[in-house]
Amino acid sequence: MERGLAAVSRGEFAEARKAFQKAAENELSADALTYWGWMEHQTGNTLNAIRLCKMAIELDPDFGNPYNDIGSYMIALGDPESAIRYLERAILAPRYEPRQFPHINLGRIYLAKGLPRKAIEHFKKALEYAPEDPEVLRTIQNILGTLN
Numbered sequence: 001m002e003r004g005l006a007a008v009s010r011g012e013f014a015e016a017r018k019a020f021q022k023a024a025e026n027e028l029s030a031d032a033l034t035y036w037g038w039m040e041h042q043t044g045n046t047l048n049a050i051r052l053c054k055m056a057i058e059l060d061p062d063f064g065n066p067y068n069d070i071g072s073y074m075i076a077l078g079d080p081e082s083a084i085r086y087l088e089r090a091i092l093a094p095r096y097e098p099r100q101f102p103h104i105n106l107g108r109i110y111l112a113k114g115l116p117r118k119a120i121e122h123f124k125k126a127l128e129y130a131p132e133d134p135e136v137l138r139t140i141q142n143i144l145g146t147l148n
Contacts, residue, residue: 004035013042030060037069046073064089064096071105080109100129104136116143 004019017039024032037052050073053066067090074083083105090102107122123140127133 001032001035004039008039013039017043028059030056030063030066033059034063034066034069037066041069041073041076046077049073060095062094064091064093064099064102067093068096068102068105071102075105075109080112084109098129100126100133100136103129107136107139111139111143116147119143 001020001023004016004023007013007016007019017036020032020036020039023029024036033052033056037049037056040046040052041049050070053070053073056063056066067086071083071087071090074080074086087102087106087109090096091099103122103126107119107126109119110116110122111119120140120143123136123143126136127140130136
């Protein structure tokens with residue numbers, strides 16, 4: 001896993017993908033599958049990324065990262081409605097970091113659906129986990145500006 005994370009930090013996604021795949025083959029874990037899926041998405045294989053995240057969920061349903069990742073991938077595929085249930089599961093997962101991401105993703109979905117008050121609820125919840133996030137703060141200010 002360390003080799004994969006190091007490759008990600010250098011922007012070498014194909015190399016990271018190989019490292020995470022090897023990690024999953026050596027010791028199957030929800031973490032390795034989720035990271036591998038992340039790299040599949042980064043290299044344009046989003047459907048395989050979703051498949052790997054679903055395998056991760058089967059191995060460890062308490063691990064929230066694959067739920068959020070699937071939600072993100074569904075958004076990228078133009079299916080935000082399907083993303084909602086995965087993002088809501090990520091929020092409830094006992095083992096998950098960083099917890100602000102599913103709230104940010106849900107906030108974006110609800111904003112796009114024309115539900116600014118529901119979007120603000122999720123953005124404010126995201127701030128509980130990341131109180132200094134400038135993008136979230138700016139988004140809330142922009143939404144409030146349109147409501148006044």
